Amino acid sequence: MMTAVDQALQAVDSGLDVSLERLFAFLRIPSISTDPAHKAACHDAAAWAASQLAALGLTAQVHETAGHPVVVGRTDTGAARRVLFYGHYDVQPVDPLNLWQTPPFEPRFGETADGRRTIVARGAADDKGQVLTFLEALRAMKATSGRLPVDVTVMLEGEEECGSPSLPAFLAPHAGELKADIALVCDTGMWDPATPSITTSLRGIVHTELTIHGANRDLHSGLYGGAAANPVHILSRIIADVHDAEGRVTIPGFYDDVREPPAEVRARWAELGLTADGFLGPVGLARSVGENARMLIEQIQSRPTFEVNGMYGGYTGAGSKTIIPSRATAKISFRLVADQDPARIRDAFVAFVAARVPPDCTFEVSKGEGSRAFLVPPDSPDLVKASAALEAEWGVKPVTIGSGGSIPIVGQFKALLGLDTLLIGFGLDDDRVHAPNEKYDLTSFHKGTRSWVRILDALA
Amino acid sequence: MMTAVDQALQAVDSGLDVSLERLFAFLRIPSISTDPAHKAACHDAAAWAASQLAALGLTAQVHETAGHPVVVGRTDTGAARRVLFYGHYDVQPVDPLNLWQTPPFEPRFGETADGRRTIVARGAADDKGQVLTFLEALRAMKATSGRLPVDVTVMLEGEEECGSPSLPAFLAPHAGELKADIALVCDTGMWDPATPSITTSLRGIVHTELTIHGANRDLHSGLYGGAAANPVHILSRIIADVHDAEGRVTIPGFYDDVREPPAEVRARWAELGLTADGFLGPVGLARSVGENARMLIEQIQSRPTFEVNGMYGGYTGAGSKTIIPSRATAKISFRLVADQDPARIRDAFVAFVAARVPPDCTFEVSKGEGSRAFLVPPDSPDLVKASAALEAEWGVKPVTIGSGGSIPIVGQFKALLGLDTLLIGFGLDDDRVHAPNEKYDLTSFHKGTRSWVRILDALA
Structure with a gap:
């Protein structure tokens, strides 16, 4: 007999095409948060995300802020544990536009030189594709079991790409509503296309x-x-x-x-x-210009x-x-x-x-x-559970890595909500985030979605 | 009895309003040579200039080049001497546009803080206003005497503001047509609003x-x-x-x-x-950043x-x-x-x-x-004559000065046509050439026109 997890994984596989259609719809919304000309598009993206949450049976609300809205949805089934998932629906500007092979907000399938299938669009990896891995996992679990193994709060903001200026003022008065046992953030990458990773440090900015x-x-x-x-x-x-x-x-x-x-x-x-x-060769450079006295991995992390x-x-x-x-x-x-x-x-x-x-x-x-830098202790129990779930999906032991990037919300979760965060994402170094022709591997999307099914089950 | 010069000067005075109308018409043409979007406007300016030359009785021709046209007009009355007047009908770009108090191609009268009346527009000083001082002088002399004291060739180009790339190729095959005794260039300035000047050195670029x-x-x-x-x-x-x-x-x-x-x-x-x-104060600076070991005037000349x-x-x-x-x-x-x-x-x-x-x-x-730098010997006979004419008009002995600017044509006149050049202009340090709110003093325009009447008479 199939377990609930197996059934959900099968639903992820059989529903992949429909999941991709939803991702393409999300990617078509030009939600560039830093550019005032795209204010309406940011509202559209927030409304679209809220409608997806509602379709999954979450109570969904679009909260206005001084900037772009924050979307919050939650289940209240009385499960033993609750996770708070954070993502963002905004994207980086697209200039220089002339370097895009196809228009940035007309998503398409592509292929890397070494034959990996990709989804190409602004936001494909950062962060719309990654956000949908989580939502599509919820959908598969809900469709097969009629319920989720944990209660879920989803918070999607629209100003991550410009420093999340409105978020601190939003978090404080909503602290009660956002209470959870652990925060999950899917805005990070894998060590390589075969090796899943949990990010345990982030730089501030x-x-x-x-x-x-x-x-x-x-x-x-x-x-x-x-x-x-x-x-x-x-x-x-x-x-x-x-x-x-x-x-x-x-x-x-x-x-x-x-x-x-x-x-x-x-x-x-x-x-x-x-x-x-290995690290700089793919972008056309040959040597690091960082601190001579440091290893390359230190320089970037x-x-x-x-x-x-x-x-x-x-x-x-x-x-x-x-x-x-x-x-x-x-x-x-x-x-x-x-x-x-x-x-x-x-x-x-x-x-x-x-x-x-x-x-x-x-x-x-x-x-x-x-925002300040962030560090998770590598022996936290939820990290150990998530790590086992990732190993089950990918067949490779995940590595714990640092990221040179910055996700300000993580520090705020700790400071304002007392929450620890697990940073698990399926991005790759060649995703061209913040650059023309941004992409997300189809495998990242598919196995990423499957990974969340396993992780949510493990965290229950 | 009034001399021919006096009659022409009186015609300049009484015709000043009509002269200004012509200048305003010239200034309304947005002939920005460096910007491909303004190619048609450059042709319009060339055609306008040619029509003015024809109205003065010059045989006028618009010569196409690889870039913008060169306009050439000439009289052939058999006078003892011929001058070749050079100017340009193109102007600098206007950005940053938001710093203009009024649109750059809608000329208007203005006033300086110390009460001098001005003409404000892109090209007012550089070089449309200066070019018209010469043409309006010809008009006054022609109107009063029916003839000019010297034969005149006028050459107006449309690429001075982007380095005159098409001019060398134009000069060589037209060397015969452009032969003259001396070249006159009106694209330089005065020492101060009361002191006329002849520029005897230019920097190259x-x-x-x-x-x-x-x-x-x-x-x-x-x-x-x-x-x-x-x-x-x-x-x-x-x-x-x-x-x-x-x-x-x-x-x-x-x-x-x-x-x-x-x-x-x-x-x-x-x-x-x-x-x-004195020099940098008016533009909001207080000290020179040039070579410490040099006088300020050396640094800029x-x-x-x-x-x-x-x-x-x-x-x-x-x-x-x-x-x-x-x-x-x-x-x-x-x-x-x-x-x-x-x-x-x-x-x-x-x-x-x-x-x-x-x-x-x-x-x-x-x-x-x-282009290379340029130097005129300060004792050349035409320079002495022009100097006396300027003194008669302004009541002040002209100073011979160097200019830090560059007028590539001057070197080419020497190299390709064997011609010496007199650089006489009526611009002022506060004209804002190449900058927003460019202006030309009304006095520069009026007394500049009168000055050319006297200079042409002196050079005859």
Whole structure:
């Protein structure tokens, strides 16, 4: 006789085509949260998600916020345990649009060079595809058993890609409603296409924008060139000064709250044997520019960074324009680790900039949204159960890894709701998240959905 | 009895309103040469200019080129001498458009803070207003005497603001038609609103565009940050490296062909007493960032420069996007002096960049359009005559000055046509050329027109 889990897994397999149709419908909604022009699309995505939750028998509500809505759905069957699943329905901007092979919001099937079938669209991996692995698992369990092994609260937000500014204010008054035994987040990746993973550390982040102002207008570079300060030059010198020749960040105090991982963790990392060729080769690079004294895996997981995400100043159109720009701007993000505090890092950067801007020029540093880094103890009981469930699905023992990315909500779950979080996702390094031609492997979607069936059963 | 000159001057005065109407019509044509979207407007401006020349009795022709047309008109009365007047009908781009108080191609009258009346529009000073001072002078002389004291060839091009790429190929086959005794160029400025000037030196220029390529796509700054090369960082380091702490350019060989001006020239410059406060104060700056060891006037006239005119890379839209950009670009121009060769300077820059790009990244430097610097001997007889004519009009002895700007045509007149050039213009430092709210003083337009009447008479 088939177990309830086997029946649900069979329903996942037989319903895969319909599940993909639902995913494609979700992917067609251009819910770019950072761009005010897409506000309506974000509402559409929230409404679509709420309708899916309702169809699964959850009480679903769309909560308005100062930004985009938060969707919350829940079951109340009196099960022994409750999980809180968190995901986001918003996506990154799509520029440069001309590098997309097909329009970003017209999902299609594709194939990788080594023959893996994929779903191509903005949000395919980050995070719509991953969110639907969970919802489709619920659907299969509900369809076969008429019930779920645990009670479920699903919370989907619409501002993850711009730092979740409205979420803290939402969590506090809804803390009661969101109470659970454990939080589940499906916004992370696998070690490789065959090896499932549980992410036990995340870097924090602080975003900010620096603008240097020089003359009160653009100047003719012939008439003023050689005398007038050029904000692009000043900004370039500041950016150049941030790193020393060994790849370390030179901002005073930057490393004060960084801790060294335990020796056994470093030893396990060393065993994973991550190489520059293996990690950077696929994106066309050959060597790491990070801190020379560190292993590559440390550079991307346990060490903090400074990165310019975008920069502009002066004339950027076709042809040439012989001006000295009146200002220049850099969009900057820091990735934080251990006990680094976003506000303190931003303040240190402001002081670093202030020391480098000539007295007759001015600068602004935007307020800066941020979150701290996060670490789960690798021996937590739910982690051990989820790990066994993943091994049953994939036939390979999962690895516990760190992620260099940032998921601010995880720290807030701990701080505001007292909740631990399991980070389990099925993304791959070649998913092109935040880039043109984003994809999600069909296997990630299919086996990801099956994995959640097993995990929810294991957590019951 | 009034002389012919007096009659023409009176005609300039009484016809000023009609002259301004013609100028406004010229300014309404959005002839931005660097932007392919304005190609038709450039043709319109050429046709308008040709119709004006024809109305003055010149044989006028619009010559097509690989780029925008060259307009040539001429009289052939058998006068003892012929002048070749050069100007351009194209204008700079208008961005940032939001900083214009009124639309750039809707000319209007304005007033400076100290009460000078102005004409405000893109091209008001550079170069449509200046070009019309000459044409309106011809009109007044023709209207009052029925003839001009010299034969005149007028050549107006449409690509000055993007480096005049089509002009050399035009000049060679038309050398016969363009033969003259002296060239006149009205694209320069006055020392101050009361002091007319003849420009006896110009800096050369070379434009180029540098792009750094890193990964083969934009990367997630969390997943790759700390390891992957960031082209914005690389480009910033290159730009930062170009100047040393004393404001000197560090590119090897950059100063090889720079010569020192004679001691008496430097002494005359010192007497002009140009200060950072006086020169940079009006644009909101207080101190020069140029070579510490040089007088300010040298920095902007006789010393070469490196300037980033525009830079961009990564995400530049609203909000934030956490990527490591796959590339970054800087639009660069060098101002050249003395014997510096544009091609050699570009080559030196390419070597400088090559030494600073990591081996797994690549770069491109665009071909680079350029022109050499230019110098007129201050004792040339035509210069002495023009100087006396200017003094008669303004009541102040003109100063001979250098300009930090570049007018490539001047070198080509010498090289291809064997012609010397007098650079006489009526622009002012506060004209905002190449910037929002460009203006031309009404006095510059009116007394500039009167000045040409006197100069043409003097050159006869």
